[in-house]
Amino acid sequence: MDDSPAQQNFTIAHELGHYVLKHHESAEFKDNxxxxxxxxxxxxxxxxxxxxxxxxxxxxIPADFLRERVEKYPFITTQQLARMFGAPTKMVADRRQYLxx
Numbered sequence: 001m002d003d004s005p006a007q008q009n010f011t012i013a014h015e016l017g018h019y020v021l022k023h024h025e026s027a028e029f030k031d032n033x034x035x036x037x038x039x040x041x042x043x044x045x046x047x048x049x050x051x052x053x054x055x056x057x058x059x060x061i062p063a064d065f066l067r068e069r070v071e072k073y074p075f076i077t078t079q080q081l082a083r084m085f086g087a088p089t090k091m092v093a094d095r096r097q098y099l100x101x
Contacts, residue, residue, distance in 0.1 A: 006088045010056055017055030023048045060087040061095045070096070 003011065018024065026048065069076060069084065078096060082089040 004088075006082060006086055009060060009086050010088055010091060013056035013059045014052045017052035017059070018048070021048075021051055021055060023052065057087075057091055057095060061085050061092060063095075063099060066092075066095055066099060070099075 066081070066085075069081060078093045079089055081096070082092045085092060
């Protein structure tokens with residue numbers, strides 16, 4: 001696999017999200033399940049994909065932990081946080097923006 005460890009963490013958390021959220025029981029999921037190649041410029045179209053992404057983001061970067069780190073280290077960079085959480089940099093940037101929003 002050519003993905004970085006952080007991207008692999010996200011992929012595992014995303015797929016776990018599908019399972020925990022019982023997407024596998026949905027007729028839409030059963031009829032349309034396929035492995036999708038990732039294009040970093042694309043946003044997911046399916047509500048189930050969005051939900052699985054949200055699950056993965058919250059699992060890998062819990063809001064309370066992120067807030068705690070940013071408050072304790074006000075000059076911490078997004079890259080440093082990404083390494084700390086083992087998550088993709090873009091995901092950490094999105095979470096920071098969401099929490100500040």
